[in-house]
Amino acid sequence: MKYAYYPGCSLKASGKAFEESLLAVCSALEIELAELDDWNCCGATAYMAVDETKGAALASRNLALAEQTGLDMAVPCAGCYGVLLKAQAMQRKYPRLADQVSVGLKAGGLTYGGRVRVKHPLEILAMDFGTKAFRSRVKVPLKGLRVACYYGCRLVRPESPFDDSHDPVTMDNLLKSVGARIVDYTLKSKCCGGSLTGTIPEVGQNLCYQLLKEAQRREADVVATACPLCQFNLECYQKDIARKYTDLKPIPVVYFTQLLGASLGLDPVALGFPRLIVPIEPILRERGIMAKAGTEPAKAGV
C-alpha cells in the first residue's frame, strides 16, 4: 500500500508527534507514505476567509501534485483534510470557480482533473488496511485504558466520505479493536474553537473546558484526537484553562496514532510521547500497558 503523503504545516511544527506516530505506525504495517514534493499550505479557514477563489486554487495545487503521482492522498491534519475536500466539492459544483482555479494552476504549469481520492489516516487504517488486519498485529493490547474519542469538526463535516457527520465511530471501533475501553463521549464532534482559543481565549478556552470536563465526567483516562489543532487546544491550553476552571484535573490528550503505535509495541520516543505536555506514561503504567521499569520519561529532540 502506498499513498501520496500531505503532512501540512502543523505536522512539521507543534503537531510533530502526529507525524512521528503516523509514520511509525505506517512503517510497522508496511504502508508507504511518500511525501509530496514541495507541497504548499492548504490555506486553512483563514485563507478562505480572505479570498475563497484563491483559497481553492491554493489547495488545488496540492491536489494537482498528488494527481501526478497516481496515488490516493493521505492527509492527517483534519483542517487540511476539510479544506482539500471543500476545494474538490467547490470545483465539482461550480464550473465558473473550477475555470478560475484551472487558469491559476495553468499559470503554474499544472492541471487538475478532479481524480484524487483524499483520505484521512483513520480511513486508511480502519478501511484500507482494515480493523481486523490491524488487530492481528497488536502486541500490547490497551486493556482497561479508558479512551474518549474526539473527532472535532472538519474531519467529518460538512460531510464525510467514510463516517457520520454527527456521531462518527471509526476511531471508536479501531481503538476498541486494540483493546481500549471506549467511553460514551457525546461531544465527540463538537468544535474545539479552532484558532479562537488563541485569538479570543475567553471564548475558545471555554469550549475546550467543556470538552475536557465531559471527558473527565465520563472517567476517561485519555482523550484521543485526530487533528493537530484539536490536540493543541485541548492539551497545551490545559494549564490556562484549569486556572480559570478549577474543577478540571489534568488529562493526557494524544493522537489516536500514538495509542495505536503503543498497541503495536513501538518505541515511545518514536511515537512522540516526549512531546506531550501532560505525559501519558503514568496512566499506561498504571494500567499495566507500559513496563514500570525506566520511569524517567525520555527527552524530546528539538
Add this chain to the structure above:
Amino acid sequence: MGSIQREIRLESDRDPGFADEIRSMPGCEHLDRCIQCATCSGVCPLSVYMDHTPRRIMELTRDGFKDDVLRSNTIWLCASCYECQAECPMEVGVTDVMVALKNKAIASGVAPKDVPTPVLAREFFRMVRETGRVSEGKLVQRLYLKTGPAKFFGMIGLGRDLMRTGRFSLRSERMKRPEDLQRVLDGTPGVGK
C-alpha cells in the same frame, strides 16, 4: 423593570443588491430556503457570544442589511465547524454564507482592525504567499505585535512548555520554490496579493 428599548431598522439601511451578491457566491445559492427555525443558532457552540445569532445573520443578509452583517462580530466568532450547515433541515449553506461574508468584510475594509480573528486571517494570507507555508511561531509573533503585545506575556508558560517538548520554533517553514505557488495565486482571479 429597566427601560424598554427597541432598535428600529429603516428601509434606507438596506442595500438591495447585497443579497444577490451573496447568493452568487459558492455555497450560498440556497439562502432563500431558510425558514428561520434557528437550528443553526441552537447547535452553534459560539452563538451565545455573537451579537447576531446565525439565524439572524441569514435573515439580515437576505434582507440586505449589509452594514449590520459585515460589521457584526458573528462572522469573526464563527470557527467554521460546519455544524449549522450539517444540521440545517433546509440545506442552507450557513457556514458557507459566513465565509462569503468574511470575504466581503475584508474586501470592503470594514473588518475590525482590533479583533484578532480578521488580523490573523490577513497575516496568514500574506505569509502563505511569501513562503508557501505557515510558520506557527512567526504567525503568533506577528499576531501579537498587531493586536496587543501585552498579551504575549500571558503566553510565556505555554511557550516554555512548547520549547521543552520541541514543538515551538521561530525558524521559517518554507517551500523550496515559493515562486511556483505565487504563479498559481497571481494567475487566479481574485482580490489581489
